[in-house]
Each structure stands twice: as structure tokens, then as C-alpha cells.
Amino acid sequence: MSADGRPAPAGAGVAPPALRVGFAGTPEFARLALAAILQAGHSVPLVLTQPDRPAGRGLKLQASPVKQLALEHGLALAQPRSLRLDGKFAEDAANARQALQQAALDVLVVAAYGLILPEWVLTTPRHGCLNIHGSLLPRWRGAAPIQRAIEAGDTETGITIMQMDAGLDTGAMLRMETTPIDPDDTAATLHDRLAGIGARLIVQALADLADGKLCPVPQPAEGVSYASKIHKTEAAIDWQQPAAALERRLRAFDPFPGAVAEIDGQALKVWRARAVHVEGLPGHGTPGQRVAAGEGRLVVACAEGALELLELQLPGGRRIQAREFLQRQAASAG
Secondary structure, three states, X not given: OOOOOOOOOOXXXXXXXXXXXXXXXXXXXXXXXXXXXXXXXXXXXXXXXXXXXXXXXXXXXXXXXHHHHHHHOOOOEEOOOOOOOOOXXXXXXXXXXXXXXXXXXXXXXXXXXXXXXXXXHHHOOOOOEEEEEOOOOOOOEEOOHHHHHHHHOOOEEEEEEEEOOOOOOOOOEEEEEEEEOOOOOOHHHHHHHHHHHHHHHHHHHHHHHHOOOOOOEOOOOOOOOEEOOOOHHHOEOOOOOOHHHHHHHHHHOOOOOOEEEEEOOEEEEEEEEEEEOOOOOOOOOOOOOEEOOOOOOEEEEOOOOEEEEEEEEXXXXXEEEHHHHHHHHHHHHO
């Protein structure tokens, strides 16, 4: 009934029917999406997440954020080490297959799960699998789209909801939303913003699916790029690179794996820096050399320009400002 007492139009104000939604995800990015799906009223008969991993100083096994949320809501859980039926952990995969079949899913939502989904997973749910991907596809297909977008100097990125197929992030696009990459964004800040967008978009996509209104759009053939996995070996700062590129890399690698450098004989992590111009100052022409830039400033020459280090961390210590680091150095020397 409408506010003026007349009958409401057919379908007005009626929520789309709830779906049986399976969920596969592991980190905080995925937890937000699962929370939104539950909030939207969908049934979640099964959650897949990575096995518990050692974490912290004591290396105690720790449940993933997705597992913690699933346990809070009493959801059925599976934590296979692999989904390959012919691999080392074939028994895990077979048990997961049985759980998926018994769940009788309408759809499986996948967000930063961490395992490759074989064909049998993609075809088990009635409507297949939807993926929440942290880039504007087809740019930055692959494992680390958030970090690689910052590192490359992209000015915008976003979330793509994709119908999964057998390729690497090649499926048809269902929904997309763009967000700018701010000059001071780190992987952490951009991750949090994208996680919120992804949680909202997947609920919208599920509503479209329930209403029969999904409109798959094939990805364009142009503009494809790949976001390779981030490795700890990339942490070392190469002063032979331009300062602007190093500044972006520092932001892309915060919080993992961080950037590592040796300054005045001390190995430390560099968390925040800015590219500066140092022409005419002593030492500016030798990459890796300290530049005389004034009291309280720590500036290192690069192949192009120089990098002023702003936030550092000594082994076992906390993050500190460069000025505090220099004060400690002076006190030790004295």
C-alpha cells in the first residue's frame, strides 16, 4: 500500500529473493564482502577459506578474517589445502567437492581466496562463480592489482564484479566502479577503500542475479595488463631507479613487504618518502649517496632526482620519523 492509500505497483518495494550463496575468501578484503552478503539476507550454506596460518611472534595458528566471521555466524566451513582432485591434497579437494555439491548453491562468490578454482568448482553452482576483483579489468589481471596500480603510477582504479571462467581474470564483467588513486594512497588505504566498494557492488550484483537482470559484458581485448604476485625479494630499494618510481613503490609495498635500505651502515625499512629535486646540492649525482639537504632531513640521491626519507623502522623497533632517526644517530655518535 502506498502512502496515499492506493495499492502499490506490482513489485514495488519488494526485495529480490534471497539466494543460496557460497563464499570463498580469506583476508579482510573478503570478510567485508561476506558480511555484506549476510546483511543483505542471503543464505550462506558454505564458506571456503584458507587453512589457519602461523602468525605473530609466537607463530600460533590463526584463523583468517573470513573464518572468524563464519564462526561468529555459525556457517559451515571448509579449509582445503587444494582444490585439485588429482594433486597432493586430493582428499581435501574431494571433501570440498562433496561439501559444495551438498550445499546446492545458486552461486559462489569469490574474493581474494588464494586458491585456483578448477573447472569442477566453476560449474558446480547453478549460476557459476562471481569474483570481486580489485581493478578495472582488463587492466591488472592477476594476484596483486592494488599494489601494481600504485606502483605503475595509475591515477584511478576500482572494483570489477566478474563472471568467472577458466582463464586468469578473463570473465565477462557484471558491475564496475571507479575510484581515484590519491597521491598519498598506500596499498593499505587503497585496499580498505576498494574493500568497501567491493562489498557494496557484490550485493548489487546478487540482487541483479536474483531478479534475472545480470548483463555480462565481455572484457575488451585492448588494455590488458598483469599484476604479478608481490615477493619479499622486491623489497630492496634500488637507488639506480628514478626517485618518483621509488616513492610509488614504497606506497605500493606498505604494509607488505615494505621497502628495505641500508642507510649509513644500518639496515632499516623505509615506509614513507617523497621525491625531491636536489640539483646543485653536494652528492646529488651519485645514486645511493646521502645528499646535504639541511638539518633534520634525510635525502638520498637516485638515478633521477632524490628521495627524502620521512618514516623509517629499525629492526625490532617501531616506525619513527626521519628526524627522530637522525637524532638517535647523533646521540649514538656523541
